[in-house]
Amino acid sequence: MKHDFIIIGAGIVGLATAHELKLRLPLSRILLLEKEQAPAMHQSGRNSGVIHAGVYYEPGSLKARLCKKGARTTYAFCREQGLPYRQTGKLIVATNDLELERMQALLSRCQANGLDPELLSPGQLRDLEPAIAGLGAILVRESGIADYPAICDALLDQFRNSGGTARFGAEVTGITEHPDEIQVHTGVDTFRSAQIVVCGGLLADRLAQMQGLNIDFRIIPYRGEYYRLRPELNDLIQHLIYPVPDPALPFLGVHLTPMIEGSITVGPNAVLGWKREGYGKINFSARDAAGMLAYPGFWKVSARYLRQGIREAWNSLRKPAYLAEVRKYCPQIRLSDLEPHPAGIRAQAVLRDGTMIHDFLIKETPRSLHVCNAPSPAATSAIPIGWHICDILLQKPTE
Numbered sequence: 490m491k492h493d494f495i496i497i498g499a500g501i502v503g504l505a506t507a508h509e510l511k512l513r514l515p516l517s518r519i520l521l522l523e524k525e526q527a528p529a530m531h532q533s534g535r536n537s538g539v540i541h542a543g544v545y546y547e548p549g550s551l552k553a554r555l556c557k558k559g560a561r562t563t564y565a566f567c568r569e570q571g572l573p574y575r576q577t578g579k580l581i582v583a584t585n586d587l588e589l590e591r592m593q594a595l596l597s598r599c600q601a602n603g604l605d606p607e608l609l610s611p612g613q614l615r616d617l618e619p620a621i622a623g624l625g626a627i628l629v630r631e632s633g634i635a636d637y638p639a640i641c642d643a644l645l646d647q648f649r650n651s652g653g654t655a656r657f658g659a660e661v662t663g664i665t666e667h668p669d670e671i672q673v674h675t676g677v678d679t680f681r682s683a684q685i686v687v688c689g690g691l692l693a694d695r696l697a698q699m700q701g702l703n704i705d706f707r708i709i710p711y712r713g714e715y716y717r718l719r720p721e722l723n724d725l726i727q728h729l730i731y732p733v734p735d736p737a738l739p740f741l742g743v744h745l746t747p748m749i750e751g752s753i754t755v756g757p758n759a760v761l762g763w764k765r766e767g768y769g770k771i772n773f774s775a776r777d778a779a780g781m782l783a784y785p786g787f788w789k790v791s792a793r794y795l796r797q798g799i800r801e802a803w804n805s806l807r808k809p810a811y812l813a814e815v816r817k818y819c820p821q822i823r824l825s826d827l828e829p830h831p832a833g834i835r836a837q838a839v840l841r842d843g844t845m846i847h848d849f850l851i852k853e854t855p856r857s858l859h860v861c862n863a864p865s866p867a868a869t870s871a872i873p874i875g876w877h878i879c880d881i882l883l884q885k886p887t888e
């Protein structure tokens with residue numbers, strides 16, 4: 490049987506795309522292939538659970554546009570499906586003069602991105618969150634939290650209920666494109682399709698190369714390590730609490746996040762990962778490490794962020810150093826309050842010259858579309874990313 494579409498990857502981006510395609514083309518034959526035994530086993534199930542409002546992103550970028558739409562649609566999807574969510578609001582807290590200055594720039598960026606932020610004095614901050622100390626803060630009411638694995642399950646259920654087929658434990662090992670069809674090989678089967686969409690997350694570059702695409706980036710994995718506050722502190726904060734980020738750095742800094750099940754996580758940091766999909770005690774893959782070390786972009790990006798990289802590695806090794814990051818704005822947290830919590834790994838596309846690609850990145854051939862870079866806030870933005878992908882796909886050959 491020839492399929493109309495094959496989607497590779499049952500993370501939130503692949504699932505949102507499969508779901509939207511089936512809505513737009515109810516009679517089409519769509520197959521979803523995932524190498525794991527369940528959806529959301531990687532980034533989509535190992536993140537902070539934040540519905541981002543769209544504070545930080547370059548105005549007009551795909552990221553900025555899709556994040557704003559994404560926040561709206563994620564809240565709406567959770568409401569329709571009866572899934573848990575909470576619009577907690579977010580506080581971005583300045584703790585020194587430099588951060589106060591940066592906070593002003595962030596306020597303008599919020600406004601440029603169509604948000605309605607409020608500037609808070611130290612007293613107003615204390616009234617809202619007595620455990621948090623700062624010289625000032627921005628309140629972003631549109632931010633919140635959700636259960637992304639539950640959203641993934643709901644997208645999969647809807648896809649299946651409307652006639653889509655999903656196969657788990659099906660690792661794609663080859664892709665061959667012909668003028669009249671595209672073939673997807675797993676160890677045991679070959680599937681034929683008119684079009685494919687590849688949403689491979691941490692393995693996006695390998696899947697593109699597997700098909701013979703000439704790509705100019707590689708995925709560099711950055712581990713995000715978390716702690717969780719001991720349960721007695723679950724009511725410590727009501728809002729998401731973020732530091733003011735350094736605009737020269739790619740990640741947002743260690744934050745306090747109320748999770749949907751009631752706990753509060755502290756993190757994530759951003760340390761280089763030596764295994765793309767490794768969450769155990771020893772996370773080293775010879776293949777992943779060798780690929781990274783042989784890539785000039787890896788050395789260049791590491792040199793560019795050398796000081797920060799060393800600091801993150803040090804904080805990862807030394808719990809008191811990690812603690813110091815959060816005590817800047819929440820001084821009452823002690824070492825004994827930090828309990829273990831599972832890590833996640835971010836897929837970050839990096840160009841040969843060491844530039845990190847911040848925006849979402851899509852590459853196409855006549856019969857394929859590869860989502861090459863879908864970093865945070867792609868969980869928030871997944872539903873509109875799915876719309877965007879469908880808009881592109883529906884202009885391609887369907888035979």
Ligand SMILES: Cc1cc2nc3c(=O)[nH]c(=O)nc-3n(C[C@H](O)[C@H](O)[C@H](O)COP(=O)(O)OP(=O)(O)OC[C@H]3O[C@@H](n4cnc5c(N)ncnc54)[C@H](O)[C@@H]3O)c2cc1C
Nearest residue numbers: 498500501502524532533536537539661690713833867869
């Ligand atoms: C620590 C951390 C915190 C984050 N916090 C947030 C947040 O609070 N809010 C937010 O909006 N975003 C957040 N993000 C980002 C967000 O989680 C990701 O951008 C998003 O989940 C990406 O989804 P995806 O579907 O592209 O990738 P993934 O979820 O990684 O899915 C890719 C899928 O492809 C499958 N796959 C790969 N290769 C093959 C193959 N050969 N054959 C078959 N299947 C294959 C994988 O098994 C996987 O299931 C965070 C990310 C991390 C890591």
